[in-house]
Amino acid sequence: MQHARSTRHRHPARHTLVMTGARRGIGRAAAERILAAAPDTHLLVVARADSGVRLSAELGAGGHAVSHVAADLASLDSVRSAAADIRERLDRGELPPLHGFVGNAGIQYTNALTRGPEGLEATFTVNVLANHLFVRLLQDRLTAPARVVITVSDTHFGDFRHNLGMVPGPAWRSPDVLARTGAFPRPDTTVAGRTAYSTSKLAALHLVHELARRLPAGIDVVAHNPGFVPGTDLARDAGPLARFAMRRIMPALTLTPFATGRAAAGRLLADVVLGRTEAATGSYVDRARVARSSEESYDPRREGDLWEAAERLTAARTG
Structure with a gap:
């Protein structure tokens, strides 16, 4: 797999941070903030091959240490290849010690029928399984103290106060069902696609809780x-009217308590990644403070079931 070497930088990089979803939106703002606030970071961005070179060059401008690895997060085989490449680069000493992983990439489709290359439902693959697989393949290369951050969404609450009625609440199913297309009624509709999104974000919280139990001390x-952060291109797969509203109308909500601007959201994510926002392992950080996620999100049995399913679904790709 081809990857970009780090740009020439003024500050010697002392640790590596792997990040998905850094190309635009919240992730791009967070990546810029991380590099400015922690110049000893080598930021390794995971991006599609056609954008990774440009992204690493843009983020590396000004002397920051940035490189990329190519991956399609909807393909578990591609995630496995990217993780293997990262491991090899760490083992060869091309990268400083790994101290963090940020699973920020997320996707929302206009249906619940979109498949990845392995035939699994794409929303669940990108938002849940790809994070699981990256963490599992990199956890023995993480050097304590280390922090894994997974971006979730308050749509997992499923009430008007948290989603303004724009996204249906989660509809939990067996993880094996969620990993397949057609898990929700009328799977060809936008409602089903948005339900798949909120349910995947609930699953991501379950994953975080289970990882907190299983990761070694110090990680x-x-x-x-x-x-709610308008203008992040999360709804890039939506129809023209919805895209117009998200890009041109919804940003006005950032002037109210109901929404957060892209730059502010990126700063908040960076603060969590860098440990400036204190949070114990397993925590849910709502913007800048530790809070409780939904009552539904705390379910050890469900979390164990999700773990077992994720292990099984990615088993052929972890060896």
């Missing part, structure tokens, strides 16, 4: 909710 895992 913390935290869920971060940026709140």
Whole structure:
């Protein structure tokens, strides 16, 4: 797999941080903030091959240490290849010690029928299984103290106060069902696609709770909710009217308590990643403070079932 070497930088990088979803939106703002606030970081961005070179060059401008690894997060085989490449680079000493992973990438489709290359439902694959697989394949290369951060969403609450009625609440099913297309009624509709999104974010919280139980001491895992952030291109798969509203109308909500601007959300995510926002392992950080996620999100039996399913679904890709 081809990857970009780090740009020439003024500050010697002392640790590596792997990040998905850094190309645009919250992730791009967070990546810029991390590099400015922690110049000893080598930021390794995971991006599609056609954008990774440009992204690493743009983020590396000004002397920051940035490189990339190519991956399609909807493909578990591609995630496995990217993780293997990262491991090899760490083992060869091309990267400083690994101290963090940020699973910020997320996707929302206009249906619940979109498949990844392995035939699994794409929302669940990108938002849940890809994070699980990255953490599992990199956890023995993480050097304590380390922090894993997974971006979640307050749509997992499923009430008007948290989603303004724009996204249906989660509809939990067996993880094996959620990993397949057609898990929700009328799977060809936008409602089903948005339900798949909120349910995947609930699953991501379950994953964080289970990882907190299983990761070695010194490796913390935290869920971060940026709140409603208009203009991030999350709904890029939506129809023209919805895209127009998200890009041109909804940003006005950032002037109210109901929404957060992209730059502010990126700063909040960066603070969580860098440990400036204190949070014990397994915590849910709502913007800038530790809070309780939904009551439904605390379910050890469900979390164990999800773990077993994720292990099984990615088993052929972890060896």
